[in-house]
Every structure is written in C-alpha cells, then in structure tokens.
Amino acid sequence: MGIVFSPLGLVLVFTAAITPQWREGQARLGTSGLGSLLKPGVKSQRLGVKSVESLLLVRSDGLWESCLQVEQSELKQCWPVSGPYQRDPRVRLAQGLILTSLFLCGTGIVLACIGVRCWTDLPLRGVAATGGLLVVVAGLLSLTALGVYTHNLGQLGMTSPSHRTHPHRFPNLTLHPAGSLYFGWLGSCLQVMGGVALLFSFKQPRCLTFSCCTEMPVCSVCRSCLHMGNNRDIDMTQYDVSY
Template sequence: MHTPASMVMGIVFSPLGLVLVFTAAITPQWREGQTRLGTTGLGSLLRPGVKSQRMGVKSVDALLLVRSDGLWESCLQVEHSELKQCWSVSGPYQRDPRVRQAQGLILTSLFLCGTGIVLACIGVRCWTDLPLRGVAATGGLLVVLSGLLSLTALGVYTHNLERLGMAGPSHGGIHGHRFPHLSLHPAGSLYFGWLGSCLQVLGGGALLFSFKKPKCLTCPSCPDLPVCLVCPSCRRITNKQDTDIYDVTY
C-alpha cells in the first residue's frame, strides 16, 4: 500500500494531541499560586482539631502553601511535605461562567477528536491498497475543529486566569476558611493543553490534504497513457508492461 505522507503525519499527530489535551483536562494544574501561612492557621485549614506536628509538618513560623486549580479539581499542598488535600471544584470558581465554558469546550473537543481519529483510521485503511480519501479528510476536519475548540478554551481560561472564581467573600475556601491572597500564574496542565491543541490542528490539517487526489505518472514508452500505482486500471497496465515474453522453440 502507498500511504501518503500527509496521512501518516495526521494519524500520528492526532492521537498524540488527544492524549495531551486529555491529560491537561484531568489534572488540576491549570493555575497555581503560593503564599506563606502560619502553622496554626494551616492545621485548622486542612483538618480542624489536628495539630500540624501530628501530620508530619515541622513547627516553623510560616510554611509555603501551594494551591492549584484545574477544571474539575483543586488541590492544596504544603511545599516540601506530604501534606496535600484535593477536592472537587466548588463555590464561585465552579459557578464562574468562564470555567464552565472551558469545561464544555474541552469535553466537546475530546469527543470530536476521538471521532475524527476513528474516521481517519477507517479512511487510511492500512489493510487495503486504496485509502478512502474522503473519509480520512472528514476525520481530519473533525480533528482540526477539536483543536480549535481546545485552543479557545485555553485562551479564555488563560486570559481570565487571575479573575476566575474571585467573586464573593469566601472564594476558593475549604472548611469555611478563606484562603489568603495568592498570586496566580499558569501551571503545567495549560502547557500540555496548548501543545496538544497545536498537534491536533497540525494532524487534522495534514489529514485534510487527503482530499487531493494523486497525479498519475506518464508511461515513458506511451506518453498518452497514464500510469499510476494506486489506480486499479493503471496497475493492470503496469503489470502487463512488466510481463516478460519468452520465445520457446522446440
């Protein structure tokens, strides 16, 4: 089988982009912030009534508290310790329309990309000689759309990163406590998402080239006769030309 290079590129980049976007979607490191917090406040914030010494935290005046938020989960961790607590997003952050928009766009993107990859695999048809170019190109179009949707979600989230869920007196709190002000910045999951989205657009764009039919070569001995290895009629002509004729005498 003669698989076009564009199909090979698309069938490699598209699943890789899907994996990266899915990884970004399920991890809680879309934004991150750090602040100093006294150990007295830390014990009541993470688990009321439990002293920080019992949880393996050294008794110091202040500890570095790291908070990270994702689309469906938030986490709070004391740096250089095993003390960590995660919970499903809630409160103003969960109700923020920009967060909900990003969630919907990412879910739609994952669905379209998965559907596009299935169509691309059917179109490439590695088990036959002739690929289904229209089916592969349709899959590429869905993959491109999924990449654009995830890029839109990432752009909306990044643009409003420091303002998401900041309405209300107890935004981002847990156990009824209010977090101190954090200087938030993009985290690792966003970079995975950006890279995966770009790979989706590149892979889908490569599959779109499947709409273009290959040009048939011209037979040197017969310029008026087109010869192409992927066309059934041309293959028959080529096979006839490659047949050797022997004169057997008795």
C-alpha cells in the first residue's frame, strides 16, 4: 500500500504544481473590447465567432503560470505569473511548500524502496519507516499549501495598490477552484496514507519459542527459536559439521 500510494501521490501533486488550473474565472466580453487583449492584426474572423456579439473569456491561474482563453476558439495565451499575484505572500508560501513537499516525498520514496528490499526476506524496518515519515510530512506540507491557497483563492493578487489603478484592464471574474486543486488534494491524501502505511507496517516479528527445541538454531532477527510448525514428528537429528 505504501509503495503504491506514495509514488501515485507524488505524480498527482507534481501534476497539480505544473498545471495552471488552480483557480478559474469566466466573464462575458464584447467583441469590441476584445481588441485590447489581442495582438495587433488579429481579427475576430480568425476566432470563428464573427457572428457573435460577445465572447466567453476564461482566465486561469496556477502557481507558476496564468492563461487566458476564449471559449470555443483556438485563441489561448499563457505567461509566467507576474504582478501582484506573483508577489502575494500566500502564493509564495504555497510555492515553497509544494516544492518542499515534492523533494521530501521523492526522498522518502527512495528510502522506502531501499528499506523494503523486496528482493530479500527481511526488510530494513528503520529505513522504511523513515521513508514513510518523510512521505507523511510531504503530504501534510502539500495539504497546508492547498488549504492556504483555497482559503484565500478570491483575494490572491487583489490587494495591491497597483491593481486598483488599472481596474478595467481585465473584466471582473468570479473565481472558483479548478482541476489542479483537486489533483493536489487527492495526491496529498494518497501521500499521507502511503506514508502512514510505511511507517507502521514494519513491526518487529514475533517468533514463537518452544521449550522442546532448545538445541535448535536461534533466529538471528528475534533471537528466539525458529518456528518449526505444529508438527511434533519433526526429525530432531543433529548433524556435526567439520571444517
């Protein structure tokens, strides 16, 4: 469970981090006002909407990229986050927490793979548990980043004075959570579950001790008599090994 859930959670959180759909907003925009958002020489005929009086504008923001798209058209433009949104301390906090989470989760998965040692009979329990602990911490950090971002989703980048001086640069959008947030929530929960499984699954084995087999070899793991089963008719013949 830990070996499967931890990498899957890492992939989902990484996917959420690099995609720009953390929040999304839509607004109706008249075709006459679209010219200010288009590059010079771009006409409405290229959008395939020459008979439409208004367009549906979709704005999406992520941690490192923002996009602007006209629905039902091929017009889409993306750019690195900038301005008040980039300088918002809550966005910077989310970026730092996500990057730290990805690093810790990757390190924890490497330690877990070394500790589990599927190619041997006995795992390295301490190493595997340490990897699980790192994965749990990574999941908690990403959950914190997602919680901070979601709680302040509508206010991110909206409190800077420079934003108030250009109130009509973009139409007012009603922002709501987008798909990348859901990927992040799912991946973070899988990280926590996988880390907990690794942390508590490798307990010290309990070997049964039999008073009738005091002459049998001692288990090197738990220092007790090897479990020979319930069969009492076991051949107890001793062999002398000469070197």
